[in-house]
Amino acid sequence: MLFNSLTFLVFFAVVFSVHQLLPVWTARKCWLLAASYVFYAAWHPPYALILLFSTGLDWWLARRMFRCEVPERRRRWLIVSLLSNLGLLGVFKYGGFLLENFRLLLQGLGVVYAPPVSDIVLPVGISFYTFASLSYTIDVYRGRVRGDAPLLDYALFVSFFPHLVAGPIVRAAMLLPQFAIPRRASADQIGWGLALTCMGLFCKTVLADTVFAPIVDAVYADPAAHGAVDAWAAVFGFSGQIYYDFAGYSLCAIGLALCFGLEFPDNFRYPYAARSPVEFWRRWHISLSTWLRDYLYISLGGNRVGSARTTRNLLLTMLLGGLLHGASWMFVLWGGLHGLYLALARRWRDAPALAAQRDVLATVLTFILITLTWIPFRAPHPEVMTGIVAALLRAGGATHISLVSLAACAVTIVATLCWQIAFRDRPLAAQFAQLAPVARTGLLALCLIGIFLCSGGDARAFIYFQF
Numbered sequence: 001m002l003f004n005s006l007t008f009l010v011f012f013a014v015v016f017s018v019h020q021l022l023p024v025w026t027a028r029k030c031w032l033l034a035a036s037y038v039f040y041a042a043w044h045p046p047y048a049l050i051l052l053f054s055t056g057l058d059w060w061l062a063r064r065m066f067r068c069e070v071p072e073r074r075r076r077w078l079i080v081s082l083l084s085n086l087g088l089l090g091v092f093k094y095g096g097f098l099l100e101n102f103r104l105l106l107q108g109l110g111v112v113y114a115p116p117v118s119d120i121v122l123p124v125g126i127s128f129y130t131f132a133s134l135s136y137t138i139d140v141y142r143g144r145v146r147g148d149a150p151l152l153d154y155a156l157f158v159s160f161f162p163h164l165v166a167g168p169i170v171r172a173a174m175l176l177p178q179f180a181i182p183r184r185a186s187a188d189q190i191g192w193g194l195a196l197t198c199m200g201l202f203c204k205t206v207l208a209d210t211v212f213a214p215i216v217d218a219v220y221a222d223p224a225a226h227g228a229v230d231a232w233a234a235v236f237g238f239s240g241q242i243y244y245d246f247a248g249y250s251l252c253a254i255g256l257a258l259c260f261g262l263e264f265p266d267n268f269r270y271p272y273a274a275r276s277p278v279e280f281w282r283r284w285h286i287s288l289s290t291w292l293r294d295y296l297y298i299s300l301g302g303n304r305v306g307s308a309r310t311t312r313n314l315l316l317t318m319l320l321g322g323l324l325h326g327a328s329w330m331f332v333l334w335g336g337l338h339g340l341y342l343a344l345a346r347r348w349r350d351a352p353a354l355a356a357q358r359d360v361l362a363t364v365l366t367f368i369l370i371t372l373t374w375i376p377f378r379a380p381h382p383e384v385m386t387g388i389v390a391a392l393l394r395a396g397g398a399t400h401i402s403l404v405s406l407a408a409c410a411v412t413i414v415a416t417l418c419w420q421i422a423f424r425d426r427p428l429a430a431q432f433a434q435l436a437p438v439a440r441t442g443l444l445a446l447c448l449i450g451i452f453l454c455s456g457g458d459a460r461a462f463i464y465f466q467f
Contacts, residue, residue: 001042002462003197003252004204004455011039016259025182029156032260039161040125047123050088051159057084058133059154062140066147074141081137085130092122097327125165127324131291133158136172138295145173153179162256166249166462168267168287178262185261192429195444196255202447203248204462210454211408212241215401220378223387227397229406231388237409238378239371240416243272246285249462266427272370272417273424275362277341280370292321303346314346315339325377330385334377341369363421 001008015035022028041048058081065077090098099115106113136154140147149157149172157175158164185193219226219234226234250267257264267287274280281289300313315336322335379385391397399406423431432440 001039003249003256004201004462007042011035012256019260020184026152029152029179032161033152033156033159036156036159036161036164040159040164043124050092050123050126051129054085054088054130054133055155055158056151057081058137058158059149059151062137062147062149062154065137065140078137078141081134085134089126089130092126094327128167128169129158129164131169131288132163132171135169135291135295139171139173145176149176160257160262162253163264166246166253167285168250168253168264169291170264170287174265175262183261185259189258189261192432193255193258195432195440196251196258198255198444198447198451200248200251200253200255201451203244203251206447206450206454207412208241208245208248211405211412212237212244215405215409216241216378218401219391220380220384220388223384223391225398225400226391227399228392228394229399230397230401231391231394233401233406233409235375235388235392236371236413238374239272239367240409240413242374242377243268243416245462270420270424272367273363273420274366274370275359276345276366277338277369278345280366281338281342288321292317296320310346311343314343318342328380330376330379330381334373337373337376341373360421364417367417 001011015032019028019031022031037048037051040051061077061081065074068074068077103113103115136145136157139145153176154172156179157170157172160170160175163170215230215237216234219230220238223231247268254264254266265287267285269283269286271280271284274283297313297317300316301309302313303310305313316339318335318339319332320335322331322333322338325331325335375388376385379388435443
């Protein structure tokens with residue numbers, strides 16, 4: 001059930017209406033829990049059982065840890081949580097990947113091995129609810145949150161449908177306290193929530209799917225058939241596509257939650273206005289970057305173990321962060337490149353601050369670097385990646401993309417970069433609030449018109465659903 005579908009519109013209207021009519025907070029939470037499982041089961045009903053199992057096990061383990069004062073026993077409960085959650089993630093997400101690489105290894109040794117054909121379907125959003133659930137058990141173990149949350153509250157925390165399949169990765173410390181206190185969304189919250197949802201759907205439907213996706217799909221499908229102009233348009237186009245696709249989803253998730261009186265953290269803060277790779281990761285997919293920092297990088301020792309080991313920790317964190325995006329060496333390469341950038345940036349952290357006139361130059365260069373690094377992320381295999389790189393360097397070559405599409409792509413990318421640089425430190429809510437009522441109404445009307453005009457045919461799934 002996609003946010004950008006008529007089915008979801010009907011689903012949300014029913015869920016929201018019944019939620020508003022129920023007078024008791026516990027009943028409203030039960031209704032949201034049931035609706036969230038229906039939302040998840042709409043993709044593949046049996047996989048709702050995996051979500052149920054993971055939820056029940058981690059809730060029980062957290063309670064055991066919370067009540068136990070023996071450090072060794074608490075550590076054992078945490079290990080059970082880690083092994084069970086990562087084991088499920090490994091089987092469903094990486095089982096085929098590991099088997100194929102094992103086959104290639106044996107083939108290199110002269111041994112012929114044909115692994116069984118797997119028809120396992122990857123449970124949508126398994127990474128996101130696994131990370132959310134693990135954050136709870138790890139924080140209980142560390143003593144940062146209490147482990148006695150009611151089962152209803154914890155189950156709703158894990159499965160709440162706005163963030164269930166593609167984040168933001170909301171932590172228990174933020175959401176469980178909100179469930180503990182009865183609440184109803186105010187008129188301002190509902191209005192702003194619906195506005196955010198409208199803007200998020202515009203980003204996804206109009207910008208990501210209509211302006212950028214056709215160019216990106218065409219060039220990445222056959223790089224050899226396209227010249228340099230098409231290739232550069234596709235590379236920059238994917239920067240726009242993945243930003244507006246994922247940021248659009250996050251806006252929808254934050255907005256939908258706000259309609260029920262619940263607050264989610266920001267997940268994007270003008271990432272293409274970053275002046276360095278370090279700043280980029282403080283602005284891009286913030287819920288994941290902070291999760292990797294708090295539960296992986298710091299667990300490895302962080303920056304408290306000397307320069308060489310700190311560099312190792314950065315590289316390991318980003319390599320694993322790349323692999324967490326998918327079972328492919330291309331994601332590992334993408335993560336490794338970002339790890340290298342962060343390690344190099346750390347060595348230059350004591351350099352003099354940029355002068356004002358160099359600020360924009362640093363932003364543009366960072367944007368170009370990030371854009372080129374998206375190539376292995378988007379390419380399904382190395383041959384496509386090398387084909388794209390070759391097309392970027394190809395002199396001349398055929399241009400199969402229409403001038404109108406190329407112009408729309410270029411204008412949108414430049415406008416995005418200028419907008420993010422100009423407002424890099426001003427929240428979206430503050431920008432919207434400064435507009436006159438007529439301007440706000442006009443902006444939302446344009447978003448709705450654009451969504452209507454670009455919503456024909458099958459809705460495209462959000463990119464991060466596959467992760």
